[in-house]
Amino acid sequence: MSDISELILAIVHPLVSHPEEVTLETDETDEFIEYHLSVHEDDIGRVIGKKGRVAKAIRTIVYSAKVQGPKRVRLTIVDN
Numbered sequence: 001m002s003d004i005s006e007l008i009l010a011i012v013h014p015l016v017s018h019p020e021e022v023t024l025e026t027d028e029t030d031e032f033i034e035y036h037l038s039v040h041e042d043d044i045g046r047v048i049g050k051k052g053r054v055a056k057a058i059r060t061i062v063y064s065a066k067v068q069g070p071k072r073v074r075l076t077i078v079d080n
Helices: 002-012 044-048 050-064
Strands: 023-027 030-037 073-079
Touching: 002 023, 002 050, 023 044, 023 073, 044 050, 044 073
Parallel strands: 030 073
Antiparallel strands: 023 030
């Protein structure tokens, strides 16, 4: 799981203006390993992108990463 966390943070940190305010929380259920990404309010547009293209690209990369076991990965961008 820490590999996926590091992957998400490695993608998001160069995109944002306030990398110190990027937080990533993990929640595990029976079917999913859910990652909740929270960024500074000024950076939310940069992470989501026009029509969600950047968020979709991030999710495509993260979802394609290999995870041990039958669980799938889910990434949620939290808008405060």
